[in-house]
Amino acid sequence: MATIADVARLAGVSRSTASYALSGKxxxxxxxxxxxxxAVEELGYTPNAGARALATAQTRVIGLFAQFLEDEFAPAxxxxxxGVSDTARELGYDILLVTDADGPSALRRITDSRxxxxxxxxxxxxxxxxxxxxRAAGQPGALVGLPEDCTGLDVFDLDFPEAGRLMVDQLAxxxxxxxxxxxxxxxxxxxxxAYVWRLRDAAQEEAARRGVTLxxxxxxxxxxxxxxxxxxxxxxxxxxxxxxxxNEAAAAALPTVLNARGLSSPAHYSVIGRYSEDFARTxxxxxxxxxxxxxxxxxxxVRQLVRRIESAAGQRDPYVTRLISPELKDRGSTQPPxx
Numbered sequence: 076m077a078t079i080a081d082v083a084r085l086a087g088v089s090r091s092t093a094s095y096a097l098s099g100k101x102x103x104x105x106x107x108x109x110x111x112x113x114a115v116e117e118l119g120y121t122p123n124a125g126a127r128a129l130a131t132a133q134t135r136v137i138g139l140f141a142q143f144l145e146d147e148f149a150p151a152x153x154x155x156x157x158g159v160s161d162t163a164r165e166l167g168y169d170i171l172l173v174t175d176a177d178g179p180s181a182l183r184r185i186t187d188s189r190x191x192x193x194x195x196x197x198x199x200x201x202x203x204x205x206x207x208x209x210r211a212a213g214q215p216g217a218l219v220g221l222p223e224d225c226t227g228l229d230v231f232d233l234d235f236p237e238a239g240r241l242m243v244d245q246l247a248x249x250x251x252x253x254x255x256x257x258x259x260x261x262x263x264x265x266x267x268x269a270y271v272w273r274l275r276d277a278a279q280e281e282a283a284r285r286g287v288t289l290x291x292x293x294x295x296x297x298x299x300x301x302x303x304x305x306x307x308x309x310x311x312x313x314x315x316x317x318x319x320x321x322n323e324a325a326a327a328a329l330p331t332v333l334n335a336r337g338l339s340s341p342a343h344y345s346v347i348g349r350y351s352e353d354f355a356r357t358x359x360x361x362x363x364x365x366x367x368x369x370x371x372x373x374x375x376x377v378r379q380l381v382r383r384i385e386s387a388a389g390q391r392d393p394y395v396t397r398l399i400s401p402e403l404k405d406r407g408s409t410q411p412p413x414x
Contacts, residue, residue: 077118085114136169137380138191140182140205142198143174147263148296148323151369152197154351155219158373159195166381168192178205186212193380195219195373200267215383215390217376219369221269221398229383230396231375235270238365238401239278239321242347245363245403246317247285250411251345254282254289254317255308257325261293274321274349290315294322301325305332316412320348320362327358345409352404362408365401372399 083093088107096103096111103111114120139159143149160170171191175181182205185191192214196205199220209216210227218225221232246254256278258264259271275291282289290312295301301324309315309332318340320326326348333339340346340362348355348364355364375397382389 077120079120081118082111082114082120085118086110133192133384134190135167136171136191137163137377138171138173138182138185138194140173140178140194140196140198142176142178144198145296147198147259148327150357151323151350151354151367154353154367154369155197155373158370159197159219159377160373161370162374162377163381166377168377168381178203179208182208182212186214189213192384193217195376195380201269202267215380217380219372219376221273221396223269225394225396227394229376229379229394231372231379232270232398233365233367233372234398234400235273236277237398238349239274239276240281241401241403242319242349242365243278243281243285243287243289245347245409246319246345247282247287249345249409251317252287252412253312253315254287254319255312255315256289256291256319256321257294257305257308258291258321259293260296264293271321278319288314294325296322296324298324298328302328302332305329306336309336315344317345317347317409320346323348323350323354326350326354326360326362326364330359330361340408341410343413345412347403347409355404355406361406363406364404366404368399368402375399 079093080090083090086093088111092103092107093111096108139156141152141156143152163170173181173185186194194209194214194216196209196216196218197220199218199222201223203222206222217229219231221230256275258275259268264271279289279291292308294304305325305328329346338344346362348362349367350364351367351369379395
């Protein structure tokens with residue numbers, strides 16, 4: 076395995092110069108820096124993490140705190156985790172994945188031990204108990220998900236209220252007057268999953284403004300429960316002509332449900348979901364959808380976090396709350412309702 080001494084020898088510089096060229100701790104000429112980087116590339120040199128941490132007080136590790144919860148659809152959570160880990164790797168950081176059920180204790184243990192340079196939180200609740208711990212930590216933090224109080228943290232999320240309005244408007248503009256909105260399980264709301272009610276409440280307000288009847292219900296996150304619930308919903312609301320899905324499990328189950336009833340979209344129901352393009356591809360979903368952009372949100376959180384970790388200017392920057400505008404991906408699953 077190559078060492079910093081090997082890099083220095085190949086580049087024709089001292090060991091300390093090679094180290095400074097890689098760490099950026101001192102001003103090194105561009106010509107020397109390029110020679111050192113070329114030697115690193117040729118030798119496949121990777122700095123020793125322990126030595127680097129001692130020398131720079133940095134671990135080049137980001138803590139990713141996430142949970143696979145029973146009442147959420149696990150494949151959807153993986154999309155957010157991939158967005159974080161891919162961008163961290165691109166920027167030269169490793170990921171420490173923490174899935175401890177006791178989030179505050181785990182966060183305190185990881186940050187107090189200086190095992191990470193910064194933290195990204197997923198599964199963010201409206202009043203998340205981890206947030207006071209993160210604000211008190213010595214490392215910066217970024218959230219994918221909007222809490223009630225964003226003070227002292229960088230926050231990135233989809234604009235869920237705007238997504239709800241957009242879903243309703245798309246079908247109202249086509250002439251639909253009765254819709255069904257299937258949200259995540261009720262337990263998600265009870266534990267603080269505010270994205271559920273943010274989209275639902277905005278959709279209900281927009282439906283009322285447009286003179287549209289909207290049946291807003293909670294749905295399960297697993298089969299066969301969600302499939303059975305979709306059958307019951309279609310039976311209970313025979314006048315509905317459009318389905319809005321803020322529930323990935325419902326979107327994955329709907330093609331089978333429609334097929335079992337001899338129905339299709341958009342001939343019998345116009346359908347709009349809310350999930351990612353990768354999710355749609357994985358489950359071969361034919362429906363138009365609002366892009367939930369997990370990879371983009373994860374990348375934004377990591378880039379902002381690394382900026383705070385690596386630069387004095389980044390540490391002084393005001394904290395940001397950025398909500399990305401919803402984007403509708405048209406897959407041809409909507410049309411005016413049949414007479």
